[in-house]
Amino acid sequence: xxxxxxxxxxxxxxxxxxxxxxxxxxxxxxxxxxxxxxxxxxxxxxxxxxxxxxxxxxxxxxxxxxxxxxxxxxxxxxxxxxxxxxxxxxxxxxxxxxxxxxxxxxxxxxxxxxxxxxxxxxxxxxxxxxxxxxxxxxxxxxxxxxxxxxxxxxxxxxxxxxxxxxxxxxxxxxxxxxxxxxxxxxxxxxxxxxxxxxxxxxxxxxxxxxxxxxxxxxxxxxxxxxxxxxxxxxxxxxxxxxxxx
Numbered sequence: 001x002x003x004x005x006x007x008x009x010x011x012x013x014x015x016x017x018x019x020x021x022x023x024x025x026x027x028x029x030x031x032x033x034x035x036x037x038x039x040x041x042x043x044x045x046x047x048x049x050x051x052x053x054x055x056x057x058x059x060x061x062x063x064x065x066x067x068x069x070x071x072x073x074x075x076x077x078x079x080x081x082x083x084x085x086x087x088x089x090x091x092x093x094x095x096x097x098x099x100x101x102x103x104x105x106x107x108x109x110x111x112x113x114x115x116x117x118x119x120x121x122x123x124x125x126x127x128x129x130x131x132x133x134x135x136x137x138x139x140x141x142x143x144x145x146x147x148x149x150x151x152x153x154x155x156x157x158x159x160x161x162x163x164x165x166x167x168x169x170x171x172x173x174x175x176x177x178x179x180x181x182x183x184x185x186x187x188x189x190x191x192x193x194x195x196x197x198x199x200x201x202x203x204x205x206x207x208x209x210x211x212x213x214x215x216x217x218x219x220x221x222x223x224x225x226x227x228x229x230x231x232x233x234x235x236x237x238x239x240x241x242x243x244x245x
Contacts, residue, residue: 038062041215043240055080055088057238070098070106078236089117104134108146110168120227122155126190128168139176146170152192156227164193180207196224205242213242 041059056079063072073095080088096110112126130148150166170188177183182205189198203217219236226232 034064034066036062036064037245039213039242039244041240041242043238051082052084053080053082057240059240068100070100072096086117091115098132104137106132106134108132108148110150118230119223120157120230122157124152124154126150126152126166128166128190130168141176142172142174144170144172146172150190152190152195154195158227162194164195166190166192181205194225198222211244213244215240215242 038061041057043055043057045053045055047053056077058077060075061072063070074092075094076090076092078088078090080086091114093113094111096108098106098108100106108128108130110126110128113123114125115123128148128150130146130150132144132146134142134144136143147167147169150168151163152166153161153163155161168188168190171185172187173183173185175183184201184203184205186201187199189196199219199221201217201219203215205213205215207213215238217236217238217240219238220233221235222233224232
């Protein structure tokens, strides 16, 4: 995947995240374990004979939890073809940093880049800053709520572009169902001046052995205003193998 630099992050967002990362290193000198942990997902479905299809779904996520800071990076790639013709092609890069100024409250900065060849847009870049609170912080269940202003830059396949201010709201639920299974729900809505994008990602992960697990994910994405000939709502069901590190 090759992404042009000016399409990934705007100058202001890049400078902001660089400043946050620098401050994080200074603020967390007292924390000994600053290692990154994460997982890699891969799902491949191929059929031959009367029907020739191929779908490759790959994701990677890494995060670190420190005394005052929490950082997370997410990358996704989806490619699907039918009879040799591409039917789906999407790349997503997301990064978020949280500054925890009290036990359950934090400020966040988020940057999201999405390139979906079948959405009618060449790419979409979103940034948001805001306030978050961990309203549930139990041993088995955590729930974070976030809200804050942002901006979105979109480029149409036709060559046009649009820039708009947004208001972001998000909810992140993690429930440890058992020692070997985890249920998560990530819900977000970016309300813009012209377009509102709402996304729900529901997932159930079950550990198979050691660092290996299987994961079932159901995703719903709704875009309030789309180019002619494009559906407003997309759904996706994925079954992947997960390796944690």
